[in-house]
Amino acid sequence: MTKSPVTRAIALIVVLILAVGSSGCESAVARQRTAATQAPRTDGSVPQGGTLRVGVDQDFSPKTFLQIGQKLNGTVLANVYDTLIRYTRDGVTPTPSLATAWRLAPDGLSLELDLRSDVTFHDGRPFVSRDVEESIKAYIGGPWTAQFKRTAAAITRFDTQDPHRVILYFAHPLSNVFDLLDSAPILDVATLPQLKEGTVYNGTGPFRFGQWQPKQSLRLDRNDRYWGGRPALEHISYQVIPDSRALYTRLLTGQIDIADELTPQDQQLAAGRNGFQNVSLVGAESQQYVGVNVKNPALSDVRLRQAIAYSIDRERIVNDVTRGSAYAVNVAWPRWSPAYDEADNRTYRRDVNKARELVREIGEIPEIPLDYASGGNQRIIAEIVQSNLADAGIKVRLVANDYAQQSEKLVGGKFEGLWILEHGFAQFTPSTLAVSAYPFNAAKNSSNYSDPDYTAAAEAAWRVADGTSPQALAAYRRLSEILLRDLFIVEIGVRITQVAASPQVGGVDWGKRNDLRFARTYLASPQ
Numbered sequence: 001m002t003k004s005p006v007t008r009a010i011a012l013i014v015v016l017i018l019a020v021g022s023s024g025c026e027s028a029v030a031r032q033r034t035a036a037t038q039a040p041r042t043d044g045s046v047p048q049g050g051t052l053r054v055g056v057d058q059d060f061s062p063k064t065f066l067q068i069g070q071k072l073n074g075t076v077l078a079n080v081y082d083t084l085i086r087y088t089r090d091g092v093t094p095t096p097s098l099a100t101a102w103r104l105a106p107d108g109l110s111l112e113l114d115l116r117s118d119v120t121f122h123d124g125r126p127f128v129s130r131d132v133e134e135s136i137k138a139y140i141g142g143p144w145t146a147q148f149k150r151t152a153a154a155i156t157r158f159d160t161q162d163p164h165r166v167i168l169y170f171a172h173p174l175s176n177v178f179d180l181l182d183s184a185p186i187l188d189v190a191t192l193p194q195l196k197e198g199t200v201y202n203g204t205g206p207f208r209f210g211q212w213q214p215k216q217s218l219r220l221d222r223n224d225r226y227w228g229g230r231p232a233l234e235h236i237s238y239q240v241i242p243d244s245r246a247l248y249t250r251l252l253t254g255q256i257d258i259a260d261e262l263t264p265q266d267q268q269l270a271a272g273r274n275g276f277q278n279v280s281l282v283g284a285e286s287q288q289y290v291g292v293n294v295k296n297p298a299l300s301d302v303r304l305r306q307a308i309a310y311s312i313d314r315e316r317i318v319n320d321v322t323r324g325s326a327y328a329v330n331v332a333w334p335r336w337s338p339a340y341d342e343a344d345n346r347t348y349r350r351d352v353n354k355a356r357e358l359v360r361e362i363g364e365i366p367e368i369p370l371d372y373a374s375g376g377n378q379r380i381i382a383e384i385v386q387s388n389l390a391d392a393g394i395k396v397r398l399v400a401n402d403y404a405q406q407s408e409k410l411v412g413g414k415f416e417g418l419w420i421l422e423h424g425f426a427q428f429t430p431s432t433l434a435v436s437a438y439p440f441n442a443a444k445n446s447s448n449y450s451d452p453d454y455t456a457a458a459e460a461a462w463r464v465a466d467g468t469s470p471q472a473l474a475a476y477r478r479l480s481e482i483l484l485r486d487l488f489i490v491e492i493g494v495r496i497t498q499v500a501a502s503p504q505v506g507g508v509d510w511g512k513r514n515d516l517r518f519a520r521t522y523l524a525s526p527q
Contacts, residue, residue, distance in 0.1 A: 046506065050526025051235040052518060055247045055256040057375055058403055059240045060218050062198025066144035066185070070403070071260060071514070072218065072238055078515035079220055079236065081185035081203035084113060084132065085178060087512050089283035091336060092429050092467070094178045098127065098186055098204070108173030108465025115164045119227045121188045122208045129166040133158040134189040136180075143196055145411055147425070147436045148180045150443065175467035176429040176436075182512060206231045206519035215240055232507075232522035244376065251276065257502045257523070260516060263377055264323035270500040277501040280325075284497060284514045285334045285427045288317070288326065290385060290490040291410075291419040291439055295448040298365050299417060304394070305487035307358040308418075309348035311392040317384055318493045321377050326495035331480045332426040332433060332440070334494050338468055339430040339476035347484050355392035368417040370396040373406040381492075382420045410438050413446045422495065427512055429467040430476045434458035439489050449488035457482060 060072045067073070085094040085102075094102070099113040119127035140152045154174055159167035170177070186204060187195065194200030201209035206226045210219035220236040239256055241247045248266040251259040252274060262270060271278035290308065292299050299305060314328035330347045333340040359365065372382035379400070386396050396418060401409065409415050425437040433440045435458055439447065442458035461467075461475035483489065497514050504524040509517040 046232050046522040047524060047526050048232050048522075049234045050232075050523040051237050052233050052258065052505070052521060052523060053237050053239060053256040054258045054260060054516070055239050055241045055250055056260055057240075057242050057244065057247060059215050060212055060238075061404075064144060064407070065195075065198070066139065066146045067407075070407075072240070074513050074515035075238075075260075075517075076201075076209070076218065076220065077185055078205075078511055078513070078517050079207045079519070080201050080205045080209050081187070082119075082205050083183065083185055084115075084181040087178070087182045087283075087428075089510075089512075091283070092178065094182065099181070104465065109170050111168045111170075111177060113166050113168070115166060116227060117164045119204050120225060121204050122202050122223060123188070123191075125188065125190065127186065127204055128163040129158075129160040130163070131186055131189065132166045133160050134192075135187040136184060138187055138189065138192055139184045146184070147438070148183050148432075150435050150441075151176055151180045151432075152184065172463045173465040175462055175464045175472055176432045179428040179432045179436075182428075207236060210235070226519070228519055231519050233518055234526075236518055242375065251500055251502075254502075257505050258508070258516070259500045261376075261497055262500055264321065264325055264498070267325075267498045267500055268323055275503060277503060277505065279499040279501055279508055279510075281497040281499065281510045281514055283427060284424075284510055284512050285494050286422040286424050286497065286514065287329070287332050287426060287494050288322075288381065288420075288422050288492040289332075289439070290492065291415060291421060292447055292488050292490065293413075293415050293417055294486075294488050296368070296417050298368060301362055302486060303358045303362055304365065305490065306348075307355040307362075307392055307394060308389060309487055309490050310351045310355040310358070311388045311394065312348075312385060312490065312492060313350045313388050314492050315350070317381055321380055321384070322493065322495055325498050326493040328493045329491050331483055332423070332489070332491055332494075333430065333476075333480075334426055337426060337430060338473060339426075339480060341477075341480065344480050344484060348490075350388070352391050355394075359393040365394060367395045367397050369399050369415075370417065371399045371401055371406065371409065371415050371419040373403050373421065374400045375403060378420055385418075385420065410446050413444070413448050415446065423489075424513065426494075430479070431458070431461035431467060431472070434479055435462045445488070447488040449486065451482065451486065454479070454482045454486070 056072045058071055061070055065073055082098050084099040086097045098116055101114040103112045136152050139146050140149055154171045155168050156171050157169040188202040191200045191202045206223050207220035208223050210221045212218045218238040222231050222234050224230055244263050247259050248262055250256045270276040292305055294300055318326045318328050329345045331344045372378045382398055389396055423437055423439050425433045434442050442455045457475050457478040461472055464472050506522050507520040
């Protein structure tokens with residue numbers, strides 16, 4: 001098709017704007033490249049001091065502080081607080097943090113952990129075993145809706161007689177207990193009321209909570225007495241930048257050092273054209289999906305859910321929207337998970353003819369609402385899904401929500417029909433997905449789905465001591481079969497978060513929850 005003169009003119013203007021923008025930022029990027037060659041030093045040390053400036057698209061939310069999913073909450077939590085263990089990036093192997101060693105009882109009913117004796121909270125109070133007990137109880141008690149609440153509630157008793165050793169006793173074996181210990185922060189019980197009010201954040205982590213200006217910025221300050229070694233950075237300054245284009249522009253012009261996270265298109269430009277680092281958070285995958293309220297009369301028919309699964313053009317979304325930072329799936333698990341099976345992910349490929357046949361069998365279908373979060377690429381994905389479903393004769397109406405509204409509907413199971421979101425938890429022990437994640441929880445989920453077979457498979461996966469045992473693997477196999485059969489969640493793809501960083505930033509780390517960690521981060525030329 002020949003482009004019109006107007007189309008050609010618009011395209012030329014866009015190219016010129018991008019060229020001017022790129023050249024205007026060239027000197028700043030060039031200076032950053034030069035600075036990056038200065039570190040680390042030959043003796044292995046890194047430059048000390050400076051303020052790391054991080055651009056984020058969501059504000060801090062004290063009300064939902066311990067809930068996984070909100071980026072700024074997660075990175076503040078990961079830098080102000082510590083957990084008992086830390087998982088490796090490429091799997092679920094626990095490594096020491098506040099706990100230095102552990103012993104799981106042969107029957108899987110208790111776990112003994114040795115604790116560090118050189119840790120203090122930011123106010124100077126020593127960390128002891130009783131803090132573990134009180135932190136887990138606070139994690140269960142709220143006011144936050146913490147996702148590992150059910151696993152935490154299965155701990156029936158704590159032995160804290162030794163201040164540097166704690167024994168956890170379980171109601172039954174827990175295949176995902178280390179998921180909890182990697183995620184639940186150690187809180188200061190003395191200031192817990194103030195934490196619940198959102199006024200005091202007293203942790204043991206590498207940075208102290210500084211100052212928060214709602215909708216503008218949040219600052220963390222270095223903890224000089226950190227047990228893991230004094231951080232190189234003096235401050236971390238988070239800048240709240242909801243507009244994706246503004247986030248990109250501020251990165252290019254040197255106003256921020258890290259952009260978390262750009263659109264895939266801008267990420268490619270930043271790394272491919274402008275020399276910024278492309279940091280892939282491997283091991284912290286998230287999954288794009290279409291959620292289904294099975295209580296909606298139309299969607300209660302599994303044939304319609306199958307038609308939706310056959311309609312979605314996963315490859316287009318993966319290639320065009322996420323720009324290759326994802327891969328298409330039908331079941332939630334990332335490729336390295338013990339629950340992953342390549343054959344499962346060939347079950348539903350785009351087949352409009354099959355989808356139309358199913359729609360004809362069903363008969364007349366009313367218009368179905370499709371909710372999406374208005375930030376990032378969610379509208380683009382929602383529009384593609386809307387178009388895909390229209391090809392099969394399924395009409396949907398788009399409903400835009402801000403992140404807070406979308407989260408509230410998810411937690412409360414309040415979506416009327418379909419919704420677009422990302423979920424995590426498949427990057428943890430597979431049983432966690434079915435007992436903790438809002439979209440999948442067998443006890444209560446966002447789809448209002450309930451099935452005895454699914455509940456039995458979830459419990460079987462959860463109530464074993466070893467999450468890699470034959471018994472656990474058989475339970476994961478059953479979970480996948482039911483997910484493919486009942487389709488209360490229609491998966492699109494597994495996405496690996498990409499973060500753009502200035503060349504002068506070194507030592508960026510991250511955890512399983514997509515939370516950037518800066519205990520070992522430095523600036524090559526601190527201001």
